[in-house]
Amino acid sequence: MLVKSFGCAIVGINAIIVTIEVNSEKGIQFFLVGLPDNSVKESQQRILASFSNLGYKFPRKRLTINMAPADIRKEGAAYDLPLAIGIMAVSNQVEVSKLEQYILMGELSLDGTLNPIKGALPMAIKAKEQGFKGIIIPKENANEAGIVEGIEVIGAEDLSQVVDFLNGQRDIEPERIDMDSLAQEEHYSLDFQDVKGQEAIKRALEIAAAGSHNVLLIGSPGSGKTMLAKRLPSILPPMTLAEALETTKIHSVAGLMGKNKTLLVTRPFRSPHHSISDAGLCGGGSFPQPGEISLAHNGVLFLDEVPEMQRHTLEILRQPMEDREITVSRAKMSVQFPANFMLVAAMNPCPCGYYNHPDRECVCKPGEVQKYLNKISGPLMDRIDLHVEVLPVPYNELSDSRKGESSLEIRERVIKARKIQEARYKEYPGIHSNAQMTSRLLQKYCVLDLAGREALSRAMHRLGLSARAYDRILKVSRTIADLDGSERIQMGHLAEAINYRSLDRDNWGS
Numbered sequence: 001m002l003v004k005s006f007g008c009a010i011v012g013i014n015a016i017i018v019t020i021e022v023n024s025e026k027g028i029q030f031f032l033v034g035l036p037d038n039s040v041k042e043s044q045q046r047i048l049a050s051f052s053n054l055g056y057k058f059p060r061k062r063l064t065i066n067m068a069p070a071d072i073r074k075e076g077a078a079y080d081l082p083l084a085i086g087i088m089a090v091s092n093q094v095e096v097s098k099l100e101q102y103i104l105m106g107e108l109s110l111d112g113t114l115n116p117i118k119g120a121l122p123m124a125i126k127a128k129e130q131g132f133k134g135i136i137i138p139k140e141n142a143n144e145a146g147i148v149e150g151i152e153v154i155g156a157e158d159l160s161q162v163v164d165f166l167n168g169q170r171d172i173e174p175e176r177i178d179m180d181s182l183a184q185e186e187h188y189s190l191d192f193q194d195v196k197g198q199e200a201i202k203r204a205l206e207i208a209a210a211g212s213h214n215v216l217l218i219g220s221p222g223s224g225k226t227m228l229a230k231r232l233p234s235i236l237p238p239m240t241l242a243e244a245l246e247t248t249k250i251h252s253v254a255g256l257m258g259k260n261k262t263l264l265v266t267r268p269f270r271s272p273h274h275s276i277s278d279a280g281l282c283g284g285g286s287f288p289q290p291g292e293i294s295l296a297h298n299g300v301l302f303l304d305e306v307p308e309m310q311r312h313t314l315e316i317l318r319q320p321m322e323d324r325e326i327t328v329s330r331a332k333m334s335v336q337f338p339a340n341f342m343l344v345a346a347m348n349p350c351p352c353g354y355y356n357h358p359d360r361e362c363v364c365k366p367g368e369v370q371k372y373l374n375k376i377s378g379p380l381m382d383r384i385d386l387h388v389e390v391l392p393v394p395y396n397e398l399s400d401s402r403k404g405e406s407s408l409e410i411r412e413r414v415i416k417a418r419k420i421q422e423a424r425y426k427e428y429p430g431i432h433s434n435a436q437m438t439s440r441l442l443q444k445y446c447v448l449d450l451a452g453r454e455a456l457s458r459a460m461h462r463l464g465l466s467a468r469a470y471d472r473i474l475k476v477s478r479t480i481a482d483l484d485g486s487e488r489i490q491m492g493h494l495a496e497a498i499n500y501r502s503l504d505r506d507n508w509g510s
Contacts, residue, residue, distance in 0.1 A: 027062025034067030146175035197397035211479030219390030268299035
């Protein structure tokens with residue numbers, strides 16, 4: 001007798017249907033084929049214990065189980081449920097009529113309880129695409145998958161509930177999520193109104209958020225670089241439904257959703273330690289998983305103490321910052337992960353940390369400041385639009401009890417500027433913000449008048465700005481003009497943008 005049940009394998013951030021064929025004939029052997037890893041092979045012992053504790057019978061026959069397609073490696077204990085149901089169906093303990101209508105995934109405890117799994121959301125999306133009626137998963141994953149409309153999401157607590165449901169002896173209400181209520185759940189615990197002073201830095205981060213520009217914060221220890229960076233997500237525009245779904249898929253595949261979570265509606269903020277490995281940053285493993293740059297998709301990747309990172313690890317950022325995605329290649333597969341993030345890097349200006357400090361003297365030897373800055377390569381620095389010097393806050397500002405401007409007020413201006421950019425680039429696929437402008441778009445939308453061209457020329461010569469700073473100044477100028485609601489780039493917009501290229505000056509650090 002041959003019975004089929006259906007599960008899913010995760011490749012990248014997408015799911016692939018896995019057909020589990022269970023064949024029963026005379027004998028007492030057990031064969032599991034189809035490229036299963038060790039955790040899948042161990043499912044036999046978990047299934048045996050579950051059957052025994054729940055009063056079900058494991059068939060005393062020769063069972064051959066094939067997991068197709070056989071050229072894709074099956075990993076993890078989430079296949080326990082479809083394997084167990086297939087075995088029960090082939091031994092006439094489960095009705096086969098509903099098996100072709102549902103995807104089944106779940107890890108079994110020895111007492112039959114279903115433990116949560118990774119990737120429930122992409123599995124539900126794939127089930128809908130392939131025309132399945134529903135998906136049966138652990139109860140703790142039901143909220144996550146329930147945001148997919150047009151498909152039944154059945155959350156079960158243990159194996160016996162699944163068996164009773166398939167046999168028609170129990171009704172389980174499908175999970176339903178109110179999408180309107182999810183949109184109201186966006187909340188950021190950190191707010192710019194709690195920041196004392198640093199008005200110039202707040203302005204720079206507002207410009208960065210408005211144009212999706214990458215930022216480098218450089219300043220002495222305790223000046224507030226990390227504190228300011230952590231508040232950046234609170235002024236970014238709300239995520240669209242498409243952005244929220246894609247972000248949730250990535251975190252679901254990485255197993256970071258947690259219990260009873262639904263849709264990620266707040267923009268992610270990822271802050272890996274400077275000792276992170278190449279694979280931790282870009283993703284990897286024998287069966288590739290998303291790294292920090294993908295977990296920061298549609299949000300902020302904050303790299304503190306960036307010169308302390310390994311040089312080759314930092315250089316990994318160059319390609320995904322340009323292409324907004326990263327390809328992880330292994331011997332048997334190549335996987336693409338989205339990586340559309342805002343980079344915020346923070347660093348001390350020198351090894352001792354007090355170069356350019358208003359009150360303390362730098363004790364570094366001659367040449368050490370420039371050597372420290374050179375740990376960040378020119379090509380990587382070329383992809384950072386704003387260089388912002390962060391100075392310590394004076395005591396009179398720290399002791400001021402008045403609240404500053406709130407994140408909500410700043411965010412309203414950012415959203416207004418982003419809407420201008422969306423309208424401007426609506427005919428250009430993949431371009432949504434000023435930071436993504438190509439050279440051709442720069443020539444079209446960043447036209448300077450005669451006075452502006454002369455001012456930029458003088459700045460390039462007097463300040464010793466490098467050629468790579470030219471495009472960045474124009475992009476930032478365009479964003480500042482959008483914040484002001486100006487159709488053309490004015491002299492004030494250009495001057496402010498030039499001020500944010502401090503590290504490109506020849507005399508900085510010398």
